[in-house]
Amino acid sequence: MFYLVLTGGSHGTGPLWIYVVAPITFFIRGFKKGIVDIFFFVLVMLYAFYLASTFQFTDYGTLHFPSRIILTFIIVAALSGLYEHFRQHHSEKLTLLAQKNELLATIDPLTNLPNRRSMMAKLAELKSNDINPVFSIILLDVDDFKKINDQYGHFVGDHALTHLAGIFTQQLTHNDLVARWGGEEFLFVLPNKDKAKALQLTDTLHGALKSQPLHIDGYTISITVSMGIAEITDSSAIERDIQHADALLYQAKNSGKNRTCA
Numbered sequence: 221m222f223y224l225v226l227t228g229g230s231h232g233t234g235p236l237w238i239y240v241v242a243p244i245t246f247f248i249r250g251f252k253k254g255i256v257d258i259f260f261f262v263l264v265m266l267y268a269f270y271l272a273s274t275f276q277f278t279d280y281g282t283l284h285f286p287s288r289i290i291l292t293f294i295i296v297a298a299l300s301g302l303y304e305h306f307r308q309h310h311s312e313k314l315t316l317l318a319q320k321n322e323l324l325a326t327i328d329p330l331t332n333l334p335n336r337r338s339m340m341a342k343l344a345e346l347k348s349n350d351i352n353p354v355f356s357i358i359l360l361d362v363d364d365f366k367k368i369n370d371q372y373g374h375f376v377g378d379h380a381l382t383h384l385a386g387i388f389t390q391q392l393t394h395n396d397l398v399a400r401w402g403g404e405e406f407l408f409v410l411p412n413k414d415k416a417k418a419l420q421l422t423d424t425l426h427g428a429l430k431s432q433p434l435h436i437d438g439y440t441i442s443i444t445v446s447m448g449i450a451e452i453t454d455s456s457a458i459e460r461d462i463q464h465a466d467a468l469l470y471q472a473k474n475s476g477k478n479r480t481c482a
């Protein structure tokens with residue numbers, strides 16, 4: 221560009237090419253770096269015009285032509301910069317929104333636990349992982365939850381679910397996960413833990429629920445749960461393991477609730 225301005229290019233049209241510099245610079249360098257680059261570019265162009273007229277490399281006639289070229293270039297650069305600024309701003313906003321939506325799609329809004337969809341993805345990952353073949357799942361269902369809703373109202377029922385989510389999360393060790401599986405059901409995934417270790421956790425959960433009843437609106441509500449444990453050692457369909465845990469949960473319910481079957 222310096223050479224084109226200095227020599228005038230073909231029939232003195234060389235300086236016209238400087239207009240392509242502004243949009244390309246902002247596109248490649250972004251808004252902030254683009255401003256700095258354009259500033260130095262203008263200085264270099266001024267110097268090129270100065271040299272061209274001082275040493276008669278090319279004849280631009282009066283000062284009108286170079287000054288109009290620089291002025292119109294600054295206007296084009298300002299518009300290109302503004303365009304890049306708004307483009308960058310909106311693109312950042314869109315990225316943030318997409319990240320937020322992605323997060324919301326994996327979280328249960330009431331308990332803030334992972335939802336069923338995200339837990340299914342985790343289970344599929346664990347199943348496909350040869351290095352980590354043994355893990356256990358616990359399917360948990362709150363006992364007589366309908367009675368809590370009927371007796372104290374849906375609002376208290378919601379609080380009971382968040383209260384439970386808090387207790388469950390407290391009892392997890394670093395790799396364990398718990399998700400809201402749906403309604404008043406929760407699913408625990410315990411990587412590297414066999415059935416015996418899962419049973420230890422269920423004992424702890426029964427104990428924690430007993431010692432931490434829900435206190436709300438002057439009421440003290442004791443909540444119990446029933447659980448079914450499935451230990452997973454093969455790579456068969458995860459749905460089969462969940463069905464297995466569900467059958468054991470059903471057994472726990474039918475044998476009097478507030479217990480675990482494995």
Ligand SMILES: Nc1nc2c(ncn2[C@@H]2O[C@H](COP(=O)(O)OP(=O)(O)OP(=O)(O)O)[C@@H](O)[C@H]2O)c(=O)[nH]1
Binds near residue numbers: 330373
């Ligand atoms: N407050 C509240 N209630 C819910 C929510 N999701 C499901 N429920 C209620 O949970 C209750 C589940 O009732 P049931 O399936 O009969 O189970 P249960 O009363 O716990 O009985 P058992 O499972 O046999 O112990 C229903 O009344 C649902 O309306 C929720 O997000 N908030």
